[in-house]
Amino acid sequence: GIQVEQSPPDLILQEGANSTLRCNFSDSVNNLQWFHQNPWGQLINLFYIPSGTKQNGRLSATTVATERYSLLYISSSQTTDSGVYFCAVITGANSKLTFGKGITLSVRP
Amino acid sequence: DADVTQTPRNRITKTGKRIMLECSQTKGHDRMYWYRQDPGLGLRLIYYSFDVKDINKGEISDGYSVSRQAQAKFSLSLESAIPNQTALYFCATRGTSDYNEQFFGPGTRLTVL
Numbered sequence: 308g309i310q311v312e313q314s315p316p317d318l319i320l321q322e323g324a325n326s327t328l329r330c331n332f333s334d335s336v337n338n339l340q341w342f343h344q345n346p347w348g349q350l351i352n353l354f355y356i357p358s359g360t361k362q363n364g365r366l367s368a369t370t371v372a373t374e375r376y377s378l379l380y381i382s383s384s385q386t387t388d389s390g391v392y393f394c395a396v397i398t399g400a401n402s403k404l405t406f407g408k409g410i411t412l413s414v415r416p
Numbered sequence: 417d418a419d420v421t422q423t424p425r426n427r428i429t430k431t432g433k434r435i436m437l438e439c440s441q442t443k444g445h446d447r448m449y450w451y452r453q454d455p456g457l458g459l460r461l462i463y464y465s466f467d468v469k470d471i472n473k474g475e476i477s478d479g480y481s482v483s484r485q486a487q488a489k490f491s492l493s494l495e496s497a498i499p500n501q502t503a504l505y506f507c508a509t510r511g512t513s514d515y516n517e518q519f520f521g522p523g524t525r526l527t528v529l
Contacts, residue, residue, distance in 0.1 A: 337515055348504055348523050355517040393458060395518075403474070404449075404508075404518055406458030 309334045309398050313407035320384050320414050328379040328410050330394030338397035339370050341379050344409070345390045353379070353392075384414045419443045420521035422507050428527045435494040437524050439507030448490040449508040449518075450474075450482060452501075459506060465490055497528040 310333040320326055330339075341353040354361050354368040356377065361368055365384075370377040381388055391409040398405075420441045429435055439448065446467050451459040451474075461474030463482040471482060479501060481493045494501055507521040 338518075340518060342520075348525070350506065350520040350523070352517065352519060357515070395459075403461055403464065404510075406460075408456075408458045 309336070309396060309405050311394060311396055311405055311407035313392075313394055313410050315410065316408070317411045318413070320412065322384060322386060322414055322416050324384050324414075325380070325382045326384060326412070328381070328392050328412075330377040330379070330407055332375050332377075332394075332396050334398050335372065335375070336396040336398055338404070339377055340395050340404070341368055341377070342393045342395065343388075343390050344393065350393070381412075384412075386414045386416055388412060389414045420507060420509055420519055422505075422521040422524050424524060425522065426525045428529065429497055430529050431498055433497050433528075435497050435526065437492045437505055437507075437526070439490045439492070439521055441488050441507075441509045441521075443509050443519065444487075445509040445511050445516075445519075446487065447510040447512070448484065449510070450480075450490070450492045451506045451508065452476065452503040453506065453523075454503050462492065462505075494526075494528075497526075499528045502526060502528045 312331045314329045339357045343351045356368045356370045358372040365382045367380045393409045395404045395406045423438045449464045450462040453459050465484045483491050505524045510518040
């Protein structure tokens with residue numbers, strides 16, 4: 308099946324810093340989503356982005372489908388950005404969302 | 417009100433007990449999913465359903481069963497709970513196409529003693 312690798316596994320930032328989170332996948336995809344899991348365990352949809360670039364406030368994402376990677380940018384980080392960021396993809400083969408192992412982000416005041 | 421709801425939100429039970437986790441959605445989606453998450457890991461698929469008459473096993477279905485009572489309701493059962501089923505369980509929904517966004521419920525924290 309498709310492999311989804313996220314890097315770095317852990318990231319520590321000072322409040323106000325910028326960061327880039329990466330997701331590599333091993334096959335072409337029909338669907339790619341980024342999620343934020345907050346400290347209470349809830350999964351928040353950030354972006355649905357199988358290709359192209361989107362922006363939502365301080366967050367933006369870019370997927371280069373032909374090169375099989377996606378990037379999530381966080382600018383001017385805040386302590387509330389802390390948590391785990393997951394990338395998940397669907398290939399045409401099975402219509403199921405496959406998750407990476409996540410990136411744990413800690414933003415310090 | 418939340419579009420995808422799960423009950424209970426937290427549950428502590430004992431080994432050997434039967435447990436049912438329930439999921440309801442108001443998004444009108446046909447596809448529904450159950451996942452589990454263990455500490456330090458991503459989500460793994462337990463079961464999924466593309467409509468009321470369609471049930472499919474995911475990658476870790478052993479020890480679990482499901483019921484799709486209606487388009488809006490999908491329940492997960494642990495027939496005889498064991499400690500290694502202690503995890504965070506998520507229900508999710510998606511529209512008909514692979515190109516639709518998937519949405520998750522708030523999760524159920526299950527502890528099996």
